[in-house]
Amino acid sequence: MSVSSAAALLLPRPDGTLEQFVPGEPAVFERPREPLRSRTFIAAAHVVADPLAGGDSVGAAIDWDATLAYRRHLWSWGLGVAEAMDTAQRGMGLGWPDARELIARSAAAARESGGRLAAGAGTDQLPPGESASLDRIRDAYLEQCAFVEEQDCQPIVMASRALAAAAGGPADYRRVYDAVLERASRPVILHWLGEMFDPALAGYWGADDPHDALEVVSELIAVNAERVDGIKLSLLDDAFELRLRESLPDGVRLYTGDDFNYPALIAAGSDALLGIFDAIAPAASAALQALDSGDRVRFAGLLAPTEPLARRLFASPTYHYKTGLVFLAWLNGHQRHFRMLGGQESARTLVHLSELLRLADRAGLLADPPLACERMRRLLALAGVDQ
Numbered sequence: 001m002s003v004s005s006a007a008a009l010l011l012p013r014p015d016g017t018l019e020q021f022v023p024g025e026p027a028v029f030e031r032p033r034e035p036l037r038s039r040t041f042i043a044a045a046h047v048v049a050d051p052l053a054g055g056d057s058v059g060a061a062i063d064w065d066a067t068l069a070y071r072r073h074l075w076s077w078g079l080g081v082a083e084a085m086d087t088a089q090r091g092m093g094l095g096w097p098d099a100r101e102l103i104a105r106s107a108a109a110a111r112e113s114g115g116r117l118a119a120g121a122g123t124d125q126l127p128p129g130e131s132a133s134l135d136r137i138r139d140a141y142l143e144q145c146a147f148v149e150e151q152d153c154q155p156i157v158m159a160s161r162a163l164a165a166a167a168g169g170p171a172d173y174r175r176v177y178d179a180v181l182e183r184a185s186r187p188v189i190l191h192w193l194g195e196m197f198d199p200a201l202a203g204y205w206g207a208d209d210p211h212d213a214l215e216v217v218s219e220l221i222a223v224n225a226e227r228v229d230g231i232k233l234s235l236l237d238d239a240f241e242l243r244l245r246e247s248l249p250d251g252v253r254l255y256t257g258d259d260f261n262y263p264a265l266i267a268a269g270s271d272a273l274l275g276i277f278d279a280i281a282p283a284a285s286a287a288l289q290a291l292d293s294g295d296r297v298r299f300a301g302l303l304a305p306t307e308p309l310a311r312r313l314f315a316s317p318t319y320h321y322k323t324g325l326v327f328l329a330w331l332n333g334h335q336r337h338f339r340m341l342g343g344q345e346s347a348r349t350l351v352h353l354s355e356l357l358r359l360a361d362r363a364g365l366l367a368d369p370p371l372a373c374e375r376m377r378r379l380l381a382l383a384g385v386d387q
Helices: 064-076 096-113 134-150 161-166 170-182 210-223 238-247 262-267 277-292 296-303 306-313 318-331 341-347 350-362 369-382
Strands: 009-012 018-021 041-044 080-083 117-121 154-157 188-193 228-234 253-256 271-274
Touching: 009 350, 009 369, 018 350, 041 277, 064 080, 064 096, 064 277, 080 096, 096 117, 096 134, 117 134, 117 188, 134 154, 134 161, 134 170, 154 170, 161 170, 170 210, 188 210, 210 228, 210 238, 228 238, 238 253, 238 262, 253 262, 253 271, 262 271, 262 277, 262 296, 262 306, 271 277, 277 296, 277 306, 277 318, 296 306, 306 318, 306 350, 318 341, 318 350, 318 369, 350 369
Parallel strands: 041 080, 041 271, 080 117, 117 154, 154 188, 188 228, 228 253
Antiparallel strands: 009 018
């Protein structure tokens, strides 16, 4: 009996039936021997919860060893790491006090590993649900940006729920962002996060339609070009991304955050800061190595099988994509459990997770298929699915 046959499972389908699943062989990816150069690839990384932490409620206890080990895994593939972003459950279980410690610990690990680290700076130290003045929001941004810079990290200026609630129009966004950029000691990455990732950010930049906000963002960057490394765009709209990229000054990057259309957008010239890279780091690294060597056919061939996986991971409601990332990290042996901050492991159905297993297998991204299937067998048993 082959290893794959021994690992066979019965997986649920959307119609309630069970279907036999037999995993294939994992793809073979090689780590880069030199720095990747054609594009900048940064993976937004998830955090590993500590399920043995004390207390009667599910909080934000982090397994620091496993969390930092995962960052070293991403760096080993030549990718940068974006820390304390929405992928790390920022605003969905991870508050600013824990984010501070996460950034500081990751910064120390980055120095030891020689890895690139950027980190999210926002306004989430402000009390949630309370109105805040523009000056308080500005000061909150400045506090977090200063902390990130103190750790010798590049700040990622995250979209702010408080600013979305307080701003009366585009001028208020400009007032806050101009002040933040004026104080930046190194070029930052801006982050335009769409409401599919966070409904509280609807109407960001003072416009309901992103096309109406384009001029605001383009002018902000043009005026502050020397302080802006790039902008991460997470709107899942490839045509709009190309339009924004064309408006940027020379030297300012467009970091695609489009987890649906990233292969074509990267091929067309975008850099990338993506949550999906958390799950597909070996394939992403191999693809960029191919691009570095001028082999665009291999680049496309390596990323094409990951696209269906990404589209399923980020299916609506998109903001629950973190559950799929943690699930895949567990299947691949990077953590010993499938638990998340705030109990978010329950945010996706067993049918959804089963489809992620199938799609990861088709992409060759199950590093150890028997291990993945054994872990999935345990999860199925908890749901009463006998094998």
